[in-house]
Structure formats: C-alpha cells, structure tokens
Amino acid sequence: MAHSGEQADNPPPKVRPRELRVVSDDAYADWRTVYEDNVDRIHRLMFAKVGNRADAEDLTAEVFLAALGPARLDRSIGEVRAYLLATARTVLARHWRTTMGREITTIDDDQIEAVRQDDPVSDAPQRAAAILDELPERDRRILSLRFLQAYSIKDAAVALGVTVANAKVLQHRALRRAAQLGGGRA
Amino acid sequence: MSVRRFVEDLLRGRRTRGFRPDDEEAAQMRAAIELRAGRAGSGAASEEFVADLRRRLATDLDEDDADAVVPIRSGRRRVLQFGSVAAAGLAVGAVAARAASTPADVAEGPLVPNDGTWTRVAASTDLPDGGVRGFDVDGVTGFVRRDGGQVAAVSGICTHQGCALRLDAPARELRCPCHRTSFAVNGTLVSHQLPTPPRALPTLSVREADGGIEVLAPPP
Numbered sequence: 001m002a003h004s005g006e007q008a009d010n011p012p013p014k015v016r017p018r019e020l021r022v023v024s025d026d027a028y029a030d031w032r033t034v035y036e037d038n039v040d041r042i043h044r045l046m047f048a049k050v051g052n053r054a055d056a057e058d059l060t061a062e063v064f065l066a067a068l069g070p071a072r073l074d075r076s077i078g079e080v081r082a083y084l085l086a087t088a089r090t091v092l093a094r095h096w097r098t099t100m101g102r103e104i105t106t107i108d109d110d111q112i113e114a115v116r117q118d119d120p121v122s123d124a125p126q127r128a129a130a131i132l133d134e135l136p137e138r139d140r141r142i143l144s145l146r147f148l149q150a151y152s153i154k155d156a157a158v159a160l161g162v163t164v165a166n167a168k169v170l171q172h173r174a175l176r177r178a179a180q181l182g183g184g185r186a
Numbered sequence: 187m188s189v190r191r192f193v194e195d196l197l198r199g200r201r202t203r204g205f206r207p208d209d210e211e212a213a214q215m216r217a218a219i220e221l222r223a224g225r226a227g228s229g230a231a232s233e234e235f236v237a238d239l240r241r242r243l244a245t246d247l248d249e250d251d252a253d254a255v256v257p258i259r260s261g262r263r264r265v266l267q268f269g270s271v272a273a274a275g276l277a278v279g280a281v282a283a284r285a286a287s288t289p290a291d292v293a294e295g296p297l298v299p300n301d302g303t304w305t306r307v308a309a310s311t312d313l314p315d316g317g318v319r320g321f322d323v324d325g326v327t328g329f330v331r332r333d334g335g336q337v338a339a340v341s342g343i344c345t346h347q348g349c350a351l352r353l354d355a356p357a358r359e360l361r362c363p364c365h366r367t368s369f370a371v372n373g374t375l376v377s378h379q380l381p382t383p384p385r386a387l388p389t390l391s392v393r394e395a396d397g398g399i400e401v402l403a404p405p406p
Contacts, residue, residue, distance in 0.1 A: 031243065031247050032240070035239075035240060035243060039231055039236050039239065040230060040231045040236070043229070043230070043231035043235075044229040044230065044231070047223060047228065047229040048219075048223040048229060049219065049223075050202070050219060051196050051218060051219035051220075051221075051222035051223050052195065052196050052199050052200065052201070052202060052222065053199050053228075053232070054199060054200055054201040055201055055202055056229075057231075057232075057235050057239075058201070060231065060235075060239070061239050061242070064239060064243060065242070065243070065246065065349070065363075065364055066349045066350055066363050066364060067363065068243060068247060068363070087350065090322060090327065090350055094348075097325070098204070099202070099203070099204035100204055100205065100206065100207055100212075100215075101204075101206045101207075102207070102212060104207070104212055104215050104216060104219070105216060105219060124220070124223040124224045124229065125224045125226065126224075127220050127223075127224060128220055128221045128223065128224020128225075129224065131217060131220060131221060132221075143221055146197060147197070147218070147221035147222050147224070147225065148221065148224060148225050148226070149225075150225065171193075172190060175189075175193065175214050175217055175218060176210075176214060178214075178217040178221070179210065179213035179214040179216070179217040180213070181217075
C-alpha cells in the first residue's frame with residue numbers, strides 16, 4: 001500500500017472491505033468521499049453507544065457538520081479518520097453530559113483504533129450475548145425477546161405466558177440484574 | 187421511573203429524553219444500550235439518513251460552487267438546518283437564547299464552575315511563549331496560550347451553536363467549522379457570517395503549578 005511515510009503512528013490499512021470507495025491511499029479526493037467512506041462507520045459506532053437510531057443519527061450528523069470543512073482535505077485518510085473519531089468522542093461526551101449530566105457510554109482508544117484500521121467494529125452481538133449468558137433463564141428470555149428480537153411487551157408477555165404487567169416487572173428486574181453484572185462497564 | 191422511560195424510548199427507537207441518573211440507573215442504561223445494540227443488523231446507517239445528511243452537507247460545503255443554486259440563508263434557515271443538533275440538549279438551547287439577548291461583543295465573563303478543581307491540561311514545557319494548545323478535559327474544552335510569559339485560556343466551544351472550535355495556529359485564530367465564525371486566540375470575535383454577531387468566548391481560570399498548566403474545571 002502506498003501509504004506515505006509521514007504517518008509513523010498510523011499502521012498501514014489492512015485489506016480494504018468492498019464498500020470502501022477511495023481512489024487514493026494517501027488522501028480523500030473531496031469531502032463527499034470522506035463522507036461516503038465514513039458515514040456508516042461513524043453511525044455504527046454511535047448506535048453501539050446510544051442504542052437507538054434517532055439519537056445515533058443526530059450524533060452522526062453532528063460529527064460531520066462539525067468536522068467536515070473544506071480546508072481539511074490535504075490530510076491523509078488516517079488523519080481525517082482520526083479527526084472524525086476524535087470529534088465523535090467529543091460529540092458523544094457532550095450529548096451525555098447535556099442530557100444526563102454524566103457520561104453513560106464513551107468511545108475508548110481501542111475502538112478508535114479499530115475503526116481507523118477498518119477492523120469490524122461490531123462486537124455488539126457478542127457483548128449482548130455475554131450479558132445474557134450470565135443471567136438466569138427467566139431474565140435471559142425476557143431481555144432477549146424485548147431487546148434482541150424486537151417483541152412488543154404484549155407479545156413478550158404472551159410468549160412467556162404472563163400478564164403484561166408481569167412482563168414489565170420481569171423486564172425491569174432482569175435489566176437491574178444485568179446492570180449489576182455489567183458493573184461500571186462503559 | 188426515568189430509567190424505564192429511557193428503556194421504553196430505546197426499544198421504540200425514539201429519541202431518548204434527559205434526566206439525572208444515579209450510578210445504578212446509569213448501569214441499567216448501559217446494559218440496555220448494549221443489549222439493544224446487539225440486535226442483529228441494527229447499527230447500519232439507513233439510506234435515507236445518508237442521503238439526507240449528504241444534502242445538508244452539500245448546502246453547507248458546496249456554497250462556493252458557482253453552478254450550484256445557493257439559497258440566501260437567513261439566520262432562521264440556519265437555525266432550522268442545524269435544528270436537530272441544537273436540540274441535542276436543553277443547555278444548548280439555553281445558551282442560544284441567552285446569546286440573543288446579550289450584546290454581541292460582551293463576553294460571558296470568566297467561566298468559573300461551582301466546586302471547580304484545578305485540572306492539568308498540559309506540561310509547562312509544551313507551551314512555549316506565543317504557543318497555543320487545545321485541551322479537552324472532563325467537562326471543559328478549550329485552548330490555553332502563553333503570551334509574554336503569562337498563561338491564559340478560553341473556552342473551545344463556539345458561542346453561536348456550540349460546535350467545537352479548531353485552532354488555526356498560523357493565523358492564531360479559533361475557527362468554527364459549522365458557520366465559519368472565527369475568534370482570536372484570546373476569545374474576541376474576528377469574523378462571522380451570522381445575522382447577529384456571536385459573543386466572545388468565555389475565559390477560563392488557569393494557573394501554572396508543578397511544571398504543569400491547570401485550568402479550573404468542573405469536578406470529574
């Protein structure tokens with residue numbers, strides 16, 4: 001790969017996944033290329049951090065509106081990506097501080113490195129499975145139905161053979177136990 | 187109850203609403219987010235969103251393109267365009283509202299948090315005379331500089347709509363990437379294209395101690 005030697009701290013990219021449409025290894029052609037190459041990446045990262053599409057979209061938009069300026073295109077792809085990710089970290093931190101008064105989830109250095117190097121970002125299914133694995137069967141079922149399988153509370157209640165009110169209580173208790181297992185993990 | 191509302195919003199795919207969670211509630215929110223993010227195939231950006239944001243960016247970034255039809259943008263339109271960003275938090279709205287009723291050239295004054303703690307943002311040796319350096323510590327983003335031996339600092343958030351400023355070191359200016367506003371490194375407004383000039387940047391309390399530069403930041 002024809003990566004320039006100036007980026008000693010930026011290891012050469014691994015095999016590029018297909019969706020990448022970058023003409024040069026060294027720099028992006030224009031802001032549209034920056035956008036097309038990174039929008040899904042940033043969105044996936046934000047989604048993993050906030051857990052819902054509406055907030056993930058708002059925050060992704062904020063990242064690009066703040067970070068994409070016409071003057072930044074002389075930088076290498078690695079630098080532009082690092083800048084986007086640093087912006088994403090700041091945007092997420094500000095989102096949580098503004099809405100919740102504290103940071104609920106954060107973007108850590110490992111994740112920045114993984115995204116920058118095109119590693120598959122999504123260990124999300126594994127992380128969810130790891131939480132569920134540690135829970136008793138009853139907790140696991142309600143959480144799996146509601147969070148992973150998109151059951152409504154009514155449908156989940158039917159599937160579990162309980163009332164809707166019971167299903168709500170089950171879900172709340174199960175989430176509390178999941179939170180206790182998770183500890184301070186961000 | 188607020189955690190339940192948060193979880194309900196999450197599961198319905200709605201924008202979540204703010205409250206003040208304690209440690210246990212925050213842990214439940216984290217668990218809920220991790221579980222929801224684990225749903226198969228749910229993190230990808232939708233085509234509609236990608237196209238919509240591309241259009242928003244095009245209006246903002248291609249405005250010098252002679253072939254493009256560039257609508258004349260009033261302040262109102264800007265507000266609408268960036269509405270969802272501004273709506274990210276009530277605090278942002280509060281700042282914007284205050285800005286509208288404050289004379290533009292008057293700075294908000296020094297930013298002094300209640301219960302502030304001195305937080306190291308750089309080593310003294312990293313800031314030579316005439317140098318400027320950005321920092322981002324828990325709760326405060328800003329720029330420290332050294333002029334004639336004295337250290338000083340300003341907030342790094344644009345007073346217009348809260349975008350993070352970038353340092354243009356050769357020009358000794360802080361530029362807002364959202365609306366091309368620029369401030370001098372001492373926080374005074376240099377140029378803008380807005381209907382109402384944004385306020386100068388708040389200054390931060392800063393000191394040098396133990397070979398480091400410290401700003402008075404909110405407690406972690």
